[in-house]
Amino acid sequence: MKKKEIQKIYKKKIKLIKKFNEFYYNKSKPAVTDEEYDNLKKEILLLEEKYNFLDLIESPSKIVGHKPSKNFKKDFHRVPMLSLANAFTEEDLINFEKKILNFLSKDKNYTIFYSAEPKIDGISASLTYKSGEFVKGLSRGDGKEGEDITANLLTLTDIPKKIHSKDFPEEIDIRGEVFIQNSDFEKLKEKFANPRNAASGSLRQKNPEDTKKIPLKFIAYTFGFEKGLKINSQFDYLTELNKWGFKTNPLNKLISGVSNLIENYNFVEKQRSNLDFDIDGIVYKVNDFILQKRLGNVANAPRWAVAHKFSSNKATSKITDIEIQLGRTGALTPVAKIKPVNIGGVLVSNATLHNEDEIIRKDIRIGDTVTVERAGDVIPHILSVDLKKRSKKSSKFIFPKTCPSCGSKTIKEFNKLTKKNDAVRRCSSEGYKCDKISIEKLKHFVSKEAFNIDGFGKKIVENFWKLKLIKYPQDIFNLDFSKIENLDGWGKLSVQNLKYSIEQKKTISLEKFIYSLGIRHIGLENAKLLSKHFISFSEFKNLSKQTNYEDLLNIDGIGETQVSSIKSFLSNEANIKVLNELEKVLLIKDAIQNSDDGLLNNKTFLVTGKLNGISRAEVKSLIEENSGKTISSVSKKLNFLIIGEKPTRKKVEYAKQLKIKIIDQAEFLKMLNKTS
Numbered sequence: 135m136k137k138k139e140i141q142k143i144y145k146k147k148i149k150l151i152k153k154f155n156e157f158y159y160n161k162s163k164p165a166v167t168d169e170e171y172d173n174l175k176k177e178i179l180l181l182e183e184k185y186n187f188l189d190l191i192e193s194p195s196k197i198v199g200h201k202p203s204k205n206f207k208k209d210f211h212r213v214p215m216l217s218l219a220n221a222f223t224e225e226d227l228i229n230f231e232k233k234i235l236n237f238l239s240k241d242k243n244y245t246i247f248y249s250a251e252p253k254i255d256g257i258s259a260s261l262t263y264k265s266g267e268f269v270k271g272l273s274r275g276d277g278k279e280g281e282d283i284t285a286n287l288l289t290l291t292d293i294p295k296k297i298h299s300k301d302f303p304e305e306i307d308i309r310g311e312v313f314i315q316n317s318d319f320e321k322l323k324e325k326f327a328n329p330r331n332a333a334s335g336s337l338r339q340k341n342p343e344d345t346k347k348i349p350l351k352f353i354a355y356t357f358g359f360e361k362g363l364k365i366n367s368q369f370d371y372l373t374e375l376n377k378w379g380f381k382t383n384p385l386n387k388l389i390s391g392v393s394n395l396i397e398n399y400n401f402v403e404k405q406r407s408n409l410d411f412d413i414d415g416i417v418y419k420v421n422d423f424i425l426q427k428r429l430g431n432v433a434n435a436p437r438w439a440v441a442h443k444f445s446s447n448k449a450t451s452k453i454t455d456i457e458i459q460l461g462r463t464g465a466l467t468p469v470a471k472i473k474p475v476n477i478g479g480v481l482v483s484n485a486t487l488h489n490e491d492e493i494i495r496k497d498i499r500i501g502d503t504v505t506v507e508r509a510g511d512v513i514p515h516i517l518s519v520d521l522k523k524r525s526k527k528s529s530k531f532i533f534p535k536t537c538p539s540c541g542s543k544t545i546k547e548f549n550k551l552t553k554k555n556d557a558v559r560r561c562s563s564e565g566y567k568c569d570k571i572s573i574e575k576l577k578h579f580v581s582k583e584a585f586n587i588d589g590f591g592k593k594i595v596e597n598f599w600k601l602k603l604i605k606y607p608q609d610i611f612n613l614d615f616s617k618i619e620n621l622d623g624w625g626k627l628s629v630q631n632l633k634y635s636i637e638q639k640k641t642i643s644l645e646k647f648i649y650s651l652g653i654r655h656i657g658l659e660n661a662k663l664l665s666k667h668f669i670s671f672s673e674f675k676n677l678s679k680q681t682n683y684e685d686l687l688n689i690d691g692i693g694e695t696q697v698s699s700i701k702s703f704l705s706n707e708a709n710i711k712v713l714n715e716l717e718k719v720l721l722i723k724d725a726i727q728n729s730d731d732g733l734l735n736n737k738t739f740l741v742t743g744k745l746n747g748i749s750r751a752e753v754k755s756l757i758e759e760n761s762g763k764t765i766s767s768v769s770k771k772l773n774f775l776i777i778g779e780k781p782t783r784k785k786v787e788y789a790k791q792l793k794i795k796i797i798d799q800a801e802f803l804k805m806l807n808k809t810s
Contacts, residue, residue: 137187141622144188147178152192189597190623191589206281206338209270211260212307213358215277217434218417218441227392227418230440234420237429237437239749245390247421249368250398251355252385253441255412256313257333259287260358264305266297273338276582277434286337286345287312292352294379302378307358310380312337315410318349329412351411354380356419367421388421395442403444415443430755432659448507448517449482451475453500456487456531458538462574463654464561466534466544468493470504470516477508485514490533491557499528537561539570550694565708566606573599575652579607583658584650585642588635589628607650608715611636641721644671651709654699663691664700665725675713678704688765690754732761733806738771739764742785743778745799753802760806768794776802 151174175194182188221227235244258274271287272280287293290312312333314322319329326332336348354375357363365371369388376382385402389395399416406413420426420438429437455471468487475482485506487493496519498504503523504516535544542563546555566572573596580590590610598604601621603613613636619629642650645665649658656664667689668674677683677700686697703709739757741750741764753776754764765772768788775789775796789796797805 137185140181140185141188144178144181144185145190147174147181148190148192151175151178151194186596186600187622189593191628192623193593206273206283206340208275208279209272209282210279211272211275211277211358212262214434215258215260215274215280215309215358216431216436217277218439219435220415221440221442224392224396227395227440227442230418231392234429234437237749237751238425239745239747239752246425247367247369247388247390248395248418249372249421250387250389250395251372251417251419252383252402252413253415253417254311254313254353254383255330255414256311256353257330257337259283259310259312259337259352261287261293261308261310262305262359263297263302263308266299266302268293268295281338283337285342286339287352289342289346290350290352292350292381297378299378301364301374303360303364304362306360306363308354308375308380309356309358310352310354312350312352313411314349315351316412317410322348352381353383355382355417366423368419368423368426369421399442406444413444415441417441428752434658447477448505449475449477450520451482451504451506453498453502453504453516456493456498456500458534460537460539460561460568460570460574462571462578462652464537464563464568464571466490466537466559466561468531468533470498472504472506475506477506477514482506482508482514485516487516489557490559493531493533497530499524499531501525501528533559537563537568537570540568542568564702565706566712567708569599572605576604576607576610578652579650580610581650584646585639587639589632590635606712606715608712608719611640611716611719640719641723643723644668644674644725647671647716647720647722648674651703651712653703655696656699660692660696663689668725670724671717671722675710675717678710678713688767688769688771690764690766732759734760734762737762737773739774739776739802740766740768740772740785741776741778743781745776745778748799756806768792774802 154174178194182193219230221230231246232242234246235242238244260272260274260280261268262270262272268288269284270282271284271293273283274280288295314329314332314336316329319326319332322332326335332348333350336345336350339345355372356368357371363371365374369386372382372386385405387398389398395416395418402413402416418440420429426436426438431437451472451474453470453472457469457471459467459469461467468489470485470487472483472485485504487498492498496516498516498519501524503520505518505520506514507517508514536542537544540561540563542561544559545562546557546559548554549556561568561571563571566575576595576599577592579585580587580595587610595604598613601617603617604610613633615629615633618624618632619626643665645658645662648656648664649661664674664686667686668677683697683701686692686700687694734757739753739762741753745753757764768775768785770792772789772792772794775785775794777786777796777798786796
């Protein structure tokens with residue numbers, strides 16, 4: 135079949151699915167059955183996979199539904215809606231509690247009570263009440279900014295519109311989950327793929343009257359911003375929610391001890407199939423609000439909560455091929471292509487094989503019949519091989535010793551901490567020499583957590599790369615839009631939108647910029663630490679002129695692994711050229727420095743020895759909250775050495791030599807107007 139004929143068929147299918155989306159999302163009248171819609175979508179995606187010149191903006195691979203987000207204005211959450219860390223095993227829960235006890239400096243006999251709350255698989259929403267009246271409702275969005283869906287939420291009978299209780303806070307953002315009961319979904323299953331999709335599609339209709347037709351429910355479980363909340367614990371808060379007229383999960387329990395959490399987990403999992411709503415795990419929250427406040431957050435998740443996911447779904451399939459994928463750090467990841475199989479309502483055709491060692495350990499081969507598992511209902515992987523069904527002609531899979539993209543030697547780096555070679559094999563090329571790594575770096579550069587350029591997704595990166603429109607990050611800000619306008623699937627309006635999106639992102643914070651570079655071992659949290667250290671982009675870039683990077687080890691949270699990665703990145707000429715070119719087109723904002731009105735402003739601290747009733751992590755938090763800074767070694771930059779029980783003698787002696795002030799815990803707390 136000729137190229138023009140293929141494009142004609144493809145465009146016809148795109149036009150048809152657009153029509154179906156219009157009926158489904160804007161008119162609430164599905165024109166076809168779910169099966170017909172899914173088959174059409176599958177046909178489009180298969181065409182795109184087979185012919186890389188097919189790449190329209192309207193493709194279902196790029197959009198979800200009919201872009202309902204345009205129907206809503208956006209607004210910021212007064213307190214971010216954080217994500218949760220996951221736990222899958224009893225060992226994960228033991229480590230979770232251990233970290234809490236260490237942070238709070240409590241011994242293992244200290245009892246922590248948890249509010250154990252089954253996690254409903256629905257759509258998160260935040261409801262703002264002022265003087266008892268429901269005034270605004272936002273979707274979760276990206277956690278910081280959500281869509282204003284107030285009108286649609288007002289149609290839910292589970293959401294009180296006016297609360298008259300005298301003990302209700304003056305202002306509060308009550309958060310919970312919008313969902314559809316399984317019994318109600320039975321009447322709607324011809325219109326929606328599953329209950330969660332039904333809740334999502336219904337809640338984001340532009341016409342509230344359409345939302346009103348769907349039996350949506352709301353269960354409350356936490357809060358964001360509050361003013362005047364007179365409650366001391368999570369479980370008491372859940373009790374008050376019921377008094378105020380909100381519905382809460384009937385399976386919520388107050389529990390202490392990991393063994394009791396496991397017992398409750400097993401009980402709830404057995405009840406799972408009998409419930410009238412879908413749950414995918416249990417969330418454990420430290421019950422005491424004072425302890426929650428002390429524990430605080432790490433990155434985008436609270437230290438005081440974890441989601442214990444239910445056991446995964448499994449299925450049997452056959453491996454048709456093993457492909458090697460390259461990531462932005464050069465890591466070679468093997469992926470098993472399997473005969474499509476439905477696991478937990480999701481059609482799975484790929485499964486991760488993790489690394490070379492995993493393939494050798496399980497002796498996984500092309501043609502094998504395997505058990506596929508969706509661990510934590512998220513990532514499909516190969517659990518085991520059925521050796522009885524293995525062909526006698528099968529041969530072991532040989533992992534490539536050269537990069538499948540650029541031909542460079544693949545290596546396993548030696549890990550100084552473990553004293554072993556890493557399990558992951560990597561391409562040895564540096565900078566932008568390897569095409570596949572370069573493409574992945576560009577995808578990371580425009581990703582949501584980095585530059586977040588609207589309309590510039592992974593498919594666009596791949597397409598523009600093939601057309602030689604981009605090769606380096608700076609090329610994104612110097613695109614030839616006249617060429618793009620003439621491409622299939624593009625026109626004046628779509629090009630103008632892309633140009634506008636790129637222009638909007640020419641101003642970026644230093645921490646986001648550092649993260650966008652894709653330096654190995656430098657995630658969002660480390661990028662934030664580095665930005666606070668360097669303050670400005672010029673200081674960060676000037677590091678490349680230095681030979682000694684040891685000063686970075688004074689940044690609490692940055693270790694030798696991160697320092698080695700930064701040094702390697704800044705030692706590469708191609709990377710320096712990228713930095714220089716980006717500097718010409720971007721406004722990289724200096725890092726926001728800590729408030730200079732704190733009690734510990736311009737003072738640096740180091741802790742040695744065990745403190746009483748307070749951990750080093752909490753001391754660090756207190757110092758930073760009060761505009762101070764912690765460093766990791768004794769040097770002339772240190773102002774105060776805080777000593778506890780059994781301090782390191784060398785640190786104390788060196789501090790005395792440098793005439794650094796040595797204080798104990800009581801003196802430190804006195805500086806904060808606190809008592810021990």
